[in-house]
Amino acid sequence: MNHPALSPGRHQADGYDALMRRIAQRADSAETDPAGLAPEMDALRQAGLLTACLPTSEGGQGLGLGADTARVAFDLLRRLGRANLSVARLFEGHMNAVKLLHLYGTPGLRQHVGQAVRNGALLGVWGADGTHPLRCFGVGGRLWLEGEKIFASGLGLVRLAVVTLRADDADDGLSRLALVDVSDPARQDLSSWRASGMRATASGCFAFTGLELDPGHIVGRPGDYTREPFFEGGIWRYCAAHLGGAEALVDLWRDALAARGRLDDPMQLGRYARAVGLCHAMASLLRETGHTVEAAAEDRDSIDAAVAGALLARQFVEESCVEILQLAEKSLGTAAHISGTSIERIRRDLSMFLRQAAPDAKLLQAGRLLAGAGGGGPPW
Ligand SMILES: Cc1cc2nc3c(=O)[nH]c(=O)nc-3n(C[C@H](O)[C@H](O)[C@H](O)COP(=O)(O)OP(=O)(O)OC[C@H]3O[C@@H](n4cnc5c(N)ncnc54)[C@H](O)[C@@H]3O)c2cc1C
Numbered sequence: 001m002n003h004p005a006l007s008p009g010r011h012q013a014d015g016y017d018a019l020m021r022r023i024a025q026r027a028d029s030a031e032t033d034p035a036g037l038a039p040e041m042d043a044l045r046q047a048g049l050l051t052a053c054l055p056t057s058e059g060g061q062g063l064g065l066g067a068d069t070a071r072v073a074f075d076l077l078r079r080l081g082r083a084n085l086s087v088a089r090l091f092e093g094h095m096n097a098v099k100l101l102h103l104y105g106t107p108g109l110r111q112h113v114g115q116a117v118r119n120g121a122l123l124g125v126w127g128a129d130g131t132h133p134l135r136c137f138g139v140g141g142r143l144w145l146e147g148e149k150i151f152a153s154g155l156g157l158v159r160l161a162v163v164t165l166r167a168d169d170a171d172d173g174l175s176r177l178a179l180v181d182v183s184d185p186a187r188q189d190l191s192s193w194r195a196s197g198m199r200a201t202a203s204g205c206f207a208f209t210g211l212e213l214d215p216g217h218i219v220g221r222p223g224d225y226t227r228e229p230f231f232e233g234g235i236w237r238y239c240a241a242h243l244g245g246a247e248a249l250v251d252l253w254r255d256a257l258a259a260r261g262r263l264d265d266p267m268q269l270g271r272y273a274r275a276v277g278l279c280h281a282m283a284s285l286l287r288e289t290g291h292t293v294e295a296a297a298e299d300r301d302s303i304d305a306a307v308a309g310a311l312l313a314r315q316f317v318e319e320s321c322v323e324i325l326q327l328a329e330k331s332l333g334t335a336a337h338i339s340g341t342s343i344e345r346i347r348r349d350l351s352m353f354l355r356q357a358a359p360d361a362k363l364l365q366a367g368r369l370l371a372g373a374g375g376g377g378p379p380w
Contacts, residue, residue, distance in 0.1 A: 058114030081244025088241035097123035104220025172223035197352025
């Protein structure tokens with residue numbers, strides 16, 4: 001199937017309107033419905049979007065795999081974020097997992113994953129370690145896993161996860177990647193998932209201890225996970241989802257003011273215009289950043305500049321979204337805090353989803369990359 005959003009010559013916004021509406025309509029109830037995001041994942045599957053992330057050699061359309069599809073991937077992640085940030089979180093994880101396997105997996109593993117995705121599997125990337133980091137060790141010529149992953153998004157929905165782990169017999173300090181079947185419900189623990197936002201992502205703990213690791217499911221070489229421009233550079237994808245969430249909030253805020261006859265007030269108009277301006281700026285920056293990062297894979301000399309650009313874009317998106325959240329709260333007053341409303345859910349989801357790992361370190365890294373480029377101005 002050729003997807004409307006991926007067809008040459010068609011505008012990226014074409015298609016998927018009904019899908020996005022369906023996802024948005026269920027976004028409030030999905031966080032408390034025991035079915036969680038299963039209906040949304042089915043809808044993405046039926047729309048062919050899980051398969052579209054595969055390379056063309058595996059029957060996909062390379063969505064998110066390179067510069068040629070970066071713009072379409074950006075549009076889709078933004079639209080999904082606008083419909084439901086939790087759905088965007090899971091879809092971004094799937095896209096990232098397929099990409100890591102495409103970049104670093106053996107041909108046999110890529111075929112295995114291609115078959116699984118064509119059969120409907122949702123993938124994820126689980127990198128976050130808690131007090132029992134995931135490791136592997138060998139006994140009697142076989143490999144075993146021990147430890148757990150926290151913030152494991154999509155528990156009960158993700159069938160195969162690309163996980164980071166340490167190898168006991170290596171002292172290089174480098175992270176390895178492996179593909180593991182994570183469908184066993186007995187190993188999934190949602191009791192620790194008590195976050196106020198992004199509840200629907202079902203991001204709990206997964207216990208790996210006692211699972212055997214097929215050596216053929218080790219992905220790439222030590223250190224591949226953090227290889228640039230894909231590691232820090234790839235943050236443009238979740239930023240696209242953040243942007244979509246901010247846009248949804250701005251739309252709802254405008255409609256709520258209009259319904260109360262308050263939209264023509266100069267103070268309200270000023271805040272609204274500022275928020276729309278920030279959304280425009282984020283969109284322009286991220287569209288460019290996504291393409292630059294993906295294109296840098298073809299040009300080793302441009303990797304540092306692309307990664308610095310992605311890190312700075314993340315900083316700008318975080319600060320812009322925080323400002324939009326504050327502006328919405330000022331404009332709506334207590335109405336922004338009424339539980340059971342979409343505005344309140346999106347506020348919770350966006351402010352939680354913005355909290356990604358080690359943001360201070362990311363800004364520092366951008367500074368180091370820029371300083372290392374010799375100063376005198378940005379290297380792009
Ligand atoms: C909804 C959601 C879903 C997620 N899903 C996944 C998933 O599927 N897979 C996955 O791998 N991860 C996932 N994550 C986790 C994500 O990768 C991060 O691990 C997580 O967001 C870290 O957030 P944090 O605020 O605890 O970060 P922290 O890194 O603890 O940052 C909090 C603050 O502490 C500062 N800080 C960090 N380190 C230090 C230090 N050493 N000393 C001093 N200050 C420090 C930071 O700069 C920041 O100011 C998810 C996160 C969210 C919110």
